[in-house]
């Protein structure tokens with residue numbers, strides 16, 4: 658059985674990675690998960706300088722998942738390159754660095770800095786508010802997505818994955834804009850904006866008022882969006898949103914994703930990625946699939 662997948666010229670040993678921000682930079686999980694077993698490790702978002710994130714409380718439980726408003730707290734690219742990349746290089750897995758910024762210049766600074774680092778791919782989080790466009794997220798405006806993708810592609814040396822936000826009217830328009838800008842792949846979905854009120858404190862459950870909803874509750878929405886994106890673009894898709902089991906992951910693959918990311922599930926089951934890999938193998942054996950590639954997008 659062939660578990661390998663090829664994402665924009667990078668061969669992963671299997672189609673499973675972790676969703677950015679739910680696995681640190683791998684070190685927190687290395688006692689529970691053999692990182693050598695993962696197709697790739699996707700790091701938490703990193704910016705040009707350290708970000709301290711939002712005020713607390715920053716997470717809340719919701720039905721079928723969680724809501725977070727961490728605010729992309731991160732140590733900045735200098736410490737990241739010094740500490741996190743050498744850590745991940747010890748393992749036989751692909752390294753995908755997730756990049757965030759408030760303005761194109763901030764993204765470009767990080768991409769330029771990473772160009773000569775020994776990483777395999779970059780994933781660009783365009784759910785960040787754009788300070789130059791009234792704080793609308795980059796990923797909510799097709800024009801900005803195409804432009805930013807093009808600017809990044811000019812300086813990046815590794816393949817670029819544009820990570821799409823689901824908080825849009827038409828995901829196909831945004832996926833096409835990323836492709837038109839030269840993206841090598843797209844990943845989706847990021848979290849869905851939600852709100853929870855703490856009735857006993859009579860205030861918002863997270864200090865930011867709104868937060869990003871993730872976990873099983875968002876899975877059917879994510880599968881629908883991956884399917885739509887797969888009909889709209891030719892570039893590979895990495896599917897995510899609420900994956901807890903191999904069946905959840907297989908839905909994305911059958912809908913058109915070439916690979917998948919496990920996110921919130923890592924918090925309650927640190928072995929979730931390994932369960933998903935084993936479950937995909939068992940499914941392939943049961944139904945006689947020789948290669949993961951043969952399952953991609955077969956439900957139309």
Ligand SMILES: Cc1cc2nc3c(=O)[nH]c(=O)nc-3n(C[C@H](O)[C@H](O)[C@H](O)COP(=O)(O)O)c2cc1C
Pocket residue numbers: 676677678679701702725727729755781782820846847848870871872873875897898899900918919920921922
């Ligand atoms: C606590 C937390 C932190 C996150 N941080 C990031 C991040 O830094 N960059 C990013 O692109 N997505 C981030 N995400 C979004 C996830 O990568 C993923 O797109 C989303 O949670 C949906 O997948 P899931 O339902 O499996 O968690 C974060 C999600 C959570 C729950």
